[in-house]
Amino acid sequence: MPSNIRNVGIIAHVDHGKTTLVDAIFKQSGLFRENQHMAERVMDSNDLEREKGITILSKVASVHYKDYKINIVDTPGHADFGGEVERVLSMVDGVLLVVDANEGPMPQTRFVLKKAFLNGLKPIVFINKIDRENARPLHAYDKTLDLFIDLGATEDDLFFPHLYGSGAGGYARVSADGAEKDMRELFEMIVNAVPPPRVEMDGPFLLQVNNLDYSDYLGRMFGGKVLRGSVKVGDRVEMLREGMDKKSAFNVTKLWTYEGIQLKEVDEVSAGEIAMLAGLDNVLISDTIAHVDSSPALESIKVEPSTLSMNFYANNSPLAGKDGGKYLTIHKIRERIEKEEAVSVSVKIDPESPPDTVKTQARGELQLAILIETMRREGYEMQISRPQVIYKRIDGKIYEPYEIATLECPEDSVGVVMEDMSRRKGDMIDMRKNDNGTSSLDYSIPTRGLIGFRSNFLTMTRGLGLISALFDGYKPYKGEIESRTQGSLINKDPGKLTRYAYEDVMQRGTLFYPTGTDLYGGMIVGACSRDEDMIVNATKEKAANNIRSATSEQTAALDPHREFSLEQALSWLREDELLEVTPKQLRFRKKILDHSERRVAERRSEVLV
Numbered sequence: 001m002p003s004n005i006r007n008v009g010i011i012a013h014v015d016h017g018k019t020t021l022v023d024a025i026f027k028q029s030g031l032f033r034e035n036q037h038m039a040e041r042v043m044d045s046n047d048l049e050r051e052k053g054i055t056i057l058s059k060v061a062s063v064h065y066k067d068y069k070i071n072i073v074d075t076p077g078h079a080d081f082g083g084e085v086e087r088v089l090s091m092v093d094g095v096l097l098v099v100d101a102n103e104g105p106m107p108q109t110r111f112v113l114k115k116a117f118l119n120g121l122k123p124i125v126f127i128n129k130i131d132r133e134n135a136r137p138l139h140a141y142d143k144t145l146d147l148f149i150d151l152g153a154t155e156d157d158l159f160f161p162h163l164y165g166s167g168a169g170g171y172a173r174v175s176a177d178g179a180e181k182d183m184r185e186l187f188e189m190i191v192n193a194v195p196p197p198r199v200e201m202d203g204p205f206l207l208q209v210n211n212l213d214y215s216d217y218l219g220r221m222f223g224g225k226v227l228r229g230s231v232k233v234g235d236r237v238e239m240l241r242e243g244m245d246k247k248s249a250f251n252v253t254k255l256w257t258y259e260g261i262q263l264k265e266v267d268e269v270s271a272g273e274i275a276m277l278a279g280l281d282n283v284l285i286s287d288t289i290a291h292v293d294s295s296p297a298l299e300s301i302k303v304e305p306s307t308l309s310m311n312f313y314a315n316n317s318p319l320a321g322k323d324g325g326k327y328l329t330i331h332k333i334r335e336r337i338e339k340e341e342a343v344s345v346s347v348k349i350d351p352e353s354p355p356d357t358v359k360t361q362a363r364g365e366l367q368l369a370i371l372i373e374t375m376r377r378e379g380y381e382m383q384i385s386r387p388q389v390i391y392k393r394i395d396g397k398i399y400e401p402y403e404i405a406t407l408e409c410p411e412d413s414v415g416v417v418m419e420d421m422s423r424r425k426g427d428m429i430d431m432r433k434n435d436n437g438t439s440s441l442d443y444s445i446p447t448r449g450l451i452g453f454r455s456n457f458l459t460m461t462r463g464l465g466l467i468s469a470l471f472d473g474y475k476p477y478k479g480e481i482e483s484r485t486q487g488s489l490i491n492k493d494p495g496k497l498t499r500y501a502y503e504d505v506m507q508r509g510t511l512f513y514p515t516g517t518d519l520y521g522g523m524i525v526g527a528c529s530r531d532e533d534m535i536v537n538a539t540k541e542k543a544a545n546n547i548r549s550a551t552s553e554q555t556a557a558l559d560p561h562r563e564f565s566l567e568q569a570l571s572w573l574r575e576d577e578l579l580e581v582t583p584k585q586l587r588f589r590k591k592i593l594d595h596s597e598r599r600v601a602e603r604r605s606e607v608l609v
Helices: 018-029 047-052 079-089 107-118 137-150 184-193 330-343 365-377 411-423 453-460 499-505 566-572 595-608
Strands: 005-012 059-065 068-074 094-100 122-128 162-166 171-173 206-208 211-215 219-228 230-232 236-240 248-251 254-259 262-265 268-270 274-278 288-291 308-313 358-362 382-384 392-394 397-410 427-433 438-446 466-476 488-491 509-511 523-528 534-536 577-581 586-590
Touching: 005 107, 005 184, 018 059, 018 068, 018 184, 059 184, 068 184, 094 107, 094 137, 094 184, 107 137, 122 137, 122 184, 137 162, 162 184, 171 184, 211 274, 211 330, 219 254, 254 268, 308 330, 308 365, 330 358, 330 365, 358 365, 365 382, 365 566, 365 577, 397 411, 397 453, 411 438, 411 453, 438 466, 453 466, 453 566, 488 586, 499 509, 499 534, 523 534, 566 577, 566 586
Parallel strands: 005 068, 005 094, 059 254, 094 122, 122 162, 488 534
Antiparallel strands: 059 068, 162 171, 206 219, 206 288, 211 219, 219 274, 230 268, 236 248, 236 288, 254 262, 254 274, 308 358, 308 382, 382 577, 392 397, 397 438, 397 466, 427 438, 488 523, 509 523, 523 586, 577 586
């Protein structure tokens, strides 16, 4: 009976402590023994999630409290993974909104809460991190109430159940100055305020797929909340897809439910439970699984459109395969991205891309960078073009995607941030001073303008700035944006980067690699100090002769080379350049490596213009 099941999604702005709060719930529920080692942020199972401190993939886990089973779905807080949030909200019956007691609601809080209201879900609120210095729990509550009013919440919704506490401290309190030392109040709030699953107990089995996984032994695994009836292992069911007449019938070979953070194999699942099934391979998010001839396809889950695209090519550089890459062909790269497309609702492959290119569309540059980083760790080598925004033509005019960006930065860096946003075609909507001595700036800006801005912003604010951006629809094209003010230092001959050449080349700009790095002709070794490309000989060695000189043995101190993160590297590229990504290296290169061929191509493009 589903009356003892509660399906709750945890939503919040990035970094407000959702995953740490889930850890505290696990400890309190007795999921881990007192003496059992438990990794921090246990729901962030992916290495990249642990390193970056963000949730990328939504995940399900369950805990038991009294006679209730609580299925908890952790969602990403970052806007680039908004598709994950929308997908999750379709399988829960209530949401726990986590708000930082110091920062209060942030732009991404607005985004996830709006989605919850659109899905008809009633939020319950947890004001987190009340044990932190500068915490203002009552102020955070007032701001959350303002946000509910802004989003048009009903009068009933304004009396939302709320608690104060600390995920890291492991307690939830009815009032900010309460004395409770554990999470019991949070469990009580979930059980009493989140409704039981809205499902039909009787009738033929029905489920909409909003969770996908893959097992090397069983193939595709898929699941979601059982909306009607029940299903047993061995039952004959069919897969239906909106807009397709063809149905695929299959037998259910395995069934699982969530027990803690593990999947537990079961023989039968009933309405209200979140389950996973196996038995068919080509299942996608939004597909309907139902007993044969019992139901039409359910309406597909709507997600915000992709705004960026990027081309993936096979690595054809002279150093291809030298860095331990196992998968180098375009066929393998396409296969891997198709696998990603199958489990992600916002990654799409453009079917019209040429055979030697995999044009991939996604929600934002962070999502693309995470995909590339995952692939390189799995042993893929590839070459990648600069991210491009996806334009639309409406009534003969070009429209481009826009974002609402909210920046919080120290007072002394406001001027330089405003200058950079203006250069990127951003229009200021609002500016306000915060109680903690910082300023908040709201901008409407083309998505193009935000490519590569995050890393610059952190440099300008000495790492103290906070930035978040939300998709704001398509608006008329705003003209050219100057992306980079420095040309490239292009290496002439293959070989190793020598100290002798480094001393010479560093007079012309900033190098990207240390001495001893393998180079090839056409590879970009640094940024020129002027806005023009310059060919340099970075592999030349000192001429050996038998004449000694008093000054010839003196060596200058070398300028440090510039290190790039993957996101910074992608934003640094120009149209005629590629980023070569291998398991060990990031290398910049020109699309056309040969200097004379490149000149011919440049002349041709000038004639065409």
